[in-house]
Amino acid sequence: MTALTRTVRIGSSHGLHARPAKLFAQAAKETGIPVTIAKDSGKAVNAASILGVIALGLEQGDYATLTAEGDTAEAALDLLSDLLSTDHDEGAA
């Protein structure tokens, strides 16, 4: 089984901080397969780890690379890249 990789641009206007990071990590955990996220070509961290995701310090417009492995990798990456490109802080300010 080969790993699938996808690169997404961060849509959240406040970057991938507490609330969006929580939504993302929660979704990554719920996919039930190993998913990693990296900032640009940096070190990949467990996407289900809210601390790991927060510590990446991803800002709006940054590129993140997602990698998933498993039968459902395609669907998982669809879902997670959607989450990353959506602006969760829209209207919240």
Added chain:
Amino acid sequence: MAALRGVGIGQGVATGPVQRMAEALPAPEQAPSTAGAAAERVRVQEAISHVAADLTRRAGAVDGAAAEVLEAQAMIAEDPTLADEVEERIAAGSTAEWAVHDAFAGFRASLEAVGGYLGERAADLDDIAQRVLARLRGVPAPGVPDPGHPFVLVARDLAPADTALLDLDKVLALVTTDGGPTSHTAILAREKGIIALVGAGDATVLTDGETVIVDAASGTVTTEPTAEELERAAARAAERRAADDAPPSPGALADGTPVALLANLGKPGDAADAVARGAEGVGLFRTEFLFLSATHAPTVSQQREAYRELLSAFAGRKVVVRVLDAGADKPLPFLNDAHEENPALGLRGLRALRASEDILREQLTALAEADAETEADLWVMAPMVATVEETAYFTALAREHGLRTAGIMVEVPASALLSERLLAHADFASIGTNDLTQYTMAADRLLGSVASFQDPWHPAVLRLVAEVARAGGALGKPVGVCGEAAADPLLAVVLAGLGVGSLSMAPAALADVRHALAAHTLDDARRIAAAALDADDAAAARAAALDAAG
């Protein structure tokens, strides 16, 4: 049956189960595990699951942003990266406590390195780490407890951050073992109308879940209350709620002698609440809020807008504005950046303003402009006046700016003793009892170790108040009190008996003070005041007044 004593804030009474606030836990020692990695692993897993479940449960009990924060906290507790870090340390032979402490510290450092918003979140990690550590050690988690039902909070003292998080629907009353009547906690309790007892050193014996009666009026916590005591407390609480709902009347003694009840305000936005609680005007408007966040002074027009907003809320009524009171507990870099060994005795209050007269002139200009556009009766006063010469300087400068009524705060014993000379220049005097007590007793009001000296009931302080009131009476100049003393109902009666004509306090204290004044005639008040003046110390003065008030 048994009663613990402390200093009551306000006149309220409440009954409920005790919930103690746990202290922050010390960092664990870095010692090798004696239990072995397998045992440490089990311990840490149990503690983390427990903390995550607790946070999730609490998240379920609230809505909106608070729920999101708690859910995120729960996720952080169970974070897989964190688990890896903890596991690495346990495998290397460390205890569960050290592994958790050290792993969290690592994440904290990386968040702080990112800075900004994430840096501020670093404190959230400390909270979770403390919860896990507390579980590992089998002690209660630190911070304001959340038992899920209303409770009497018992703490050593509260940090400002804790008080900001207090859920006033849940906290029936507050009991602290430390702190005095002018501590941060006492001031907050007075402002928010929380029934509180501070400095109740024996409250350390109270245990979680036991029912107590907290009576601020008598300054006691009753443990193991009888059915009769519980009934009496409930009846008094109901009576107070009814009195609170009654429309407020102007302050007066039982024989009709008026004692104006005014509000202490810190920003214009607080005016509506003060009016709703029956404030007849403002006895102390602190202007520091305009300056504290700035590294430079606000402009005249910024100030004018704020003053206009305030004055508009009190058309036809008295509003006493204190010009900027910087220094000591509230230093402002643009006024005085010199290091002082003893800032309470340094370049503060009017002394600091005089050294930067432009700032004072701008403030008086803005006040005069706002006055011209509004209908309130504006009085201005200077803080920390010590001499006749300072009084003449300030009042002349205020009048030069077109301000009609210019007075002084009496906070220094020298001004109280010479008040007759000072009032020859000033239109009125307002006694700031917090500083007057600090300077009379030579006890720093910010220093816990000398907090017992900081009691405005001390007969030496009361004699100074009596002298100012006498001088005001002789010259026909109004004398008011705007310190914490005015918010103490029995002391308010004493002050009225000494001849003080207006009392200014946090709006939440108005109802109790109004009630106490209405229960005594001027003759009563004079007799009660005389008993207090004749005492040896603050405690004896309070007891003598209580006795004389019958």
